[in-house]
Amino acid sequence: MKKISSLIGVILLCSVITAQNVFQNIPNRKTTTLNGKWHYIVDVYESGYYNYRYEPRDQKEHPTNEAIFLNLKPNDRSDLHEYDFDYSPTMYVPGDWNSQDEKLFYYEGTVWYRKTFDYHKNKETNRVFLNFGAANYRTDVYMNGKKLGFHEGGFTPFYFEVTNLLKEKDNYVVVKVDNKRKKEAVPTLNTDWWNYGGITRDVDLIETESTFIADYSVQLQKSNANLIEGFINLDGESKANQQVTLSIPELKINQTVTTDDNGWVSFNIKAKKINYWSPENPKLYAVKLTYNNQTLDDKIGFRTIEVKGSDILINNKSVFLRGISIHEENPLDGRRAYCKEDAELLLGWAKEMGCNFVRLAHYPHNEHMLRLADEMGIMVWEENPVYWTIPFDNHDTYLLAEKQLKEVMIRDKNRASVIIWSMANETPRSDVRLEFLKNLAATAREIDNTRLISAALEKNRVKGKENTLGIDDPFMDYVDIISFNEYVGWYDGLPDKCKRVHWEIDYSKPVFISEFGGGALQGLHGDRLDRWSEEYQEDLYIKNIEMLRQIPQLRGMSPWILTDFRSPRRMRPVIQDGWNRKGLISEKGTKKKAFFVLQEYYKEMMEKWGK
Template sequence: MPATFKKILSFFLLVLIFICVKAQDKSRKVISINQNWHFAKDIHKKGNKQLKYTTVNIPHTWNAFDVLDDEPGYYRGVGYYKKKLNLQPTWKGKKIYLNFGAANQETEVYLNGKKIGSHMGGYTGFTVALDGLKFNGTDEIVVRVDNSYNESIPPLTGDFTFFGGLYRNVSLTVVNQAHFADQTYGTNGVYVHADKVSNESATLNVNTNWVNTSSFANEILVTTTLIDAKSNKVGESKWLSSKNPSININILLPKIEVKNPILWSPENPYLYQAITKLIDYQTGKVLDEVKTNLGFRYFSFDADKGFFLNGKSVKLIGASRHQDFAKMGNAVPAALQVKDVVLLKEMGGNFLRVAHYPQDQAVLDACDRLGILTSVEIPIVNEITETQAFTNNCKAMQLEMIKQNYNHTSVIIWAYMNEVLLKMRYGKEPERKKVYLKSIENLAQQLEELTRKTDPTRYTMMSNHGDVNGYMNAGLTKIPMIVGWNLYPGWYGGKSTDIGPNMDKIHALIPNKPMMITEYGADVDHRIHAENPIRFDKSLAYGMEYHQIYIKDILKRPFIAGAAVWNLSDFSSETRSETMPGINNKGLLTLDRQPKNTYFLYKAHFNKNPYLKIGDGSWKLRGGITPKQELTVISNLDSVELIVNGRLQGKKGVTDRVVSWEIDFKSGKNEIEAIAYQNGKVFKDRSTIDFILQPQAFLNSSASLNILLGSQRQFLDDQNQLWLPSKPYEQNSWGHIGGEPFKIKNSSRQLYGSDKNIIGTQNDPIYQTQSVGLDAYELAVPKGKYEVTLHFAELMGNGIQSVLPYNLDSLVAEGKEVPPQRIFDVYLNGKQIIKELNLAAKYGIARSVERKFECIVADDKGIKLIFKSVTGKPVLNALQVRKIN
């Protein structure tokens, strides 16, 4: 028997006896220190000693609310965090690390006034060793975080908010002097991956980095034990050091061979666990222990046939995800982060594009556990800086991303650039532009080579916008293993039905490269509804039509390996205006994670369980001038029966997961029931919808009649008031006389209205449409006393936004003409109530103006507003009329 084997055998006998007679202390302690930090913004750059601190808990961002106000921009600067450490005397002689989940984006760490570490980049974790602790209650940590623009740190720009702060968990790790660690990349130093996986066998590779800071003299045994989900031992690997081991050691343990592994998949996300220990060979004491969950799976991408997992064809369907939440910014507790993955799984998704930056470890832990395949990317977005410092930071981010997420079974793709030609520099300098494009290509090639060298087990990807020829000519489609395309036909330009033919053309141009649609989507403001939806009206109905077309065309093309909706949820984008300023509304969920009908549509398509949902979404309060309106049911069953207020509306077949009825709503509450059958089982969904029939509801209550001018959509405001689109006046009814809907000149994207941020209101859609050149407005109301409220906003002039900052398909002309001066008078039932109103001069551009008046109707002529021009054309954005008792 070899001497080494005898030594190992005798050691294990010793360990067995030791375990029987004495319980061991836990070798590695991780302690959260999220509570009771002190924080201050350094708005005057005075340094942390002169600042006034407030108590906060981590996660924390200083931008949770200023990104949503009407003032352009948000605080990008320095913030200080400080905390006294409560250190236990038993930790003396241990090694203690301070762990940051992330801090955006430049961080310096001080212990007792001395700088002990720093980090650049806002989306990966990092670790700082705490050396020189006093253990007398005076130890203080100060963390300086700066989210200012830095041309050396990506992202430089992006359609998302760069929140500042300590926005992920902070903890202490307490270990023995000999322990696992890879401080360079902020990990615990244990890296596992499955190799040569098949249905019959697999190999587990374990690579360990460990540190011996006390010059530990005894031999050290490193072991990994693989156990299954029932804690049964599957295999084991061991390595024994010599005496007086080195201070820093990297060891690849002998491979563990596994027979007949249970394969991990979205349908069966089976996880094994590798328990890796660092053991004092002489005493049997466990010096450190790390537990790593892992799954066995094998996968491949094919340019013509798509994605294969464990030998089976699988269409990757899911969404991209940003990490912020309503009223929290990006400082979101782990439980809410995990809930996003749960919602994606419940939708039937099997893929998450972690975009545009690495996210909380809790997200990928949930993906491993729930069976969601993922890609993860670093935040090189829109453009680059042509410096070595920028390149070095990109490489450091890529390495940190790979190392920190290496053990996640769910990760199948590493990515590193998104729409990098979107903000093209040197457009008027052709020769300089060539140099810039070459710099991008060189950076991409370096990141590609770095990624393949660091982790050859996964694929690489770049995501490009719709300028296909631009990316091909720049050589960027040749570099990654997979090409992702962010395509928005039917939104920023073109028609939704263009998506299929466009993908066919791209595949013909690049036939040998696997590809995915990494972004597609349409804004859906959950407060806006339209009976006749059109592009850019932000309505739920348009979003439904858009996604139905995309889903159908994606599923019918095998060469599209997968697709990720942009986005799983609405997210903060401070530079956007639109109907909800500061928010990108392309999510299937709202910013506070309430599902929209589009989410239900995906659930009907991809969740394999029988599904039936009345498509009211946020439209449980609706109205109109007639009781007839369409009601939609979303289902994956063959046919559905609908009952409204106890009356059967008939049975209809489901097409593309949707079926609709035109029904007669009654004024007030309507009880809706949908019923479907499958294999002898009954499936039901119920809903209650309040319907406001105008003008009857207005005449019979104290509620107001709320009317949008120049609009074709309904809107539900923050007071739960329903606004209806105006109509031409009809006798004995209400409506406008003259005028035409406001439309931005030279805009190819909006048929009416503006997306300009309206200052002074949270209900921007009330003011973003208007009637121009209005002659009059009449309402046939009975005798009585009324309050009339007029809403105005000047939509033309300096500051009018006629082009989106992120227009991914084509250029849109920007209207810069200065309009003629607009001055007008307003009369209410013959009495002048407004004289020479000049909105631009008095209030400025795109600012909400509300004027209230009372009037008494003493005859049968109702209410009549007259608009008379002094100069230019009168306008009216919205109107409210309320009867006063």
């Protein structure tokens, strides 16, 4: 536990120039939303940030009028200003700029946002934090003319304390968001999804007491299903030697513990007759943490997850993961998904298909997805955006990947639905890549030893054996579940090839097919060999399912993908028009024929394995 504390402390106690991460359980704290209309300025040349010598204006002792973060107004008619937020257009936050302004549909670059507000604290000694659910990709944040810091990474939360800058009237927050793709970034230049730019998740002011519960973990011990363990961490000047009470009324647990000099305390509590969380029974317990008359509520499920041989065990029961892959996109609106209603749409479709599992690809999704998965009894694979051609020999790139992994793990560690942390997707094999992924996996296990580790790897042909496929990746030795993507019938031959394929996977570990599939334009019909027709996709699913049955260790799959999604890589007119057509549901919400093939297979698996 102490080792975990030190890792989280690295994130919580970082310098002012880097955003602090991560506020636990924002939905149940006292918050004031800053969602809504924000004024914005498109800054293609970043002239509001760099002067004509290409020097950052926010690092100058006396920035000039062109520094957009100052939010200046002319004092008289002779003043020179080349921007004005008051006369600039507005867009909705949270939301991406691509879908809100047609001129920004393909835009990648810098956009400045401004929000003005008044604020009155409940108590003079209280503290206030400015929290962002996520913004893509690099975010520089300023309040009342002062730089708070920056955050890099498009899918994880970050916050800044603003207590000493806050005024009762006329506050303004200015945010510079830059979504330019970069080789050394995570993800890197080359992806197969839309690079939605903007402040894409909720923005809140969080008000706390001067000392408060900053972080906590409450879950079952890995080796003992009757022992609830975890930690509580206080933040503030009075954090040492403080009493904190953990209460789970249904389990008749009410235990008071005392923090150490760092505001940290761990606990182990025996519990009887736990009603365990599972897809059949998504039981969530009301959990209360109380400190100095402050109560923080949560709903937490308790379950065990482990592998034994080729089986995945939930609460000691072998399960088959009936999954589907999902992008964080509302296809009906052609935008980044961000709200609970979006989560209900996507997970509702998955549930209708018969899924008990979803793979959230290829980056951390918004928190609504995880909390709703808890309630619906859907198991979850969460993925770090280490995708395709990351420069594995770049140490700074590794640090970015590790940072984003830590951030999502800290945010979602209390969600029972999360059973797998994925390190990467379709990364090319090399020695430096192996070290990169090994180090990520070791970090993940150090932070959380209760969940499973995997990655979406790639199949390969077995040498000297015609039509024999397997997986030869040294990273298999460091994962709990062997997961790989295969596209037999789409990128690898035609669907009839599935009948000739044999599999050799000489590992006594569960095998999970993280992707298979093919494209179809909904409403386009033809022969089963007519590429892009619903019949081709339907036949591909039928034959892939039959082919994959022969893998004895097969314990689940998450075909690619639930819905059609936007991707600039997909340029064919009439058929694609900027959409990846591998979805089982179209961008209009219409189910394709292959949807029902997978639904029938999952009904069969439910009868064989249970819900």
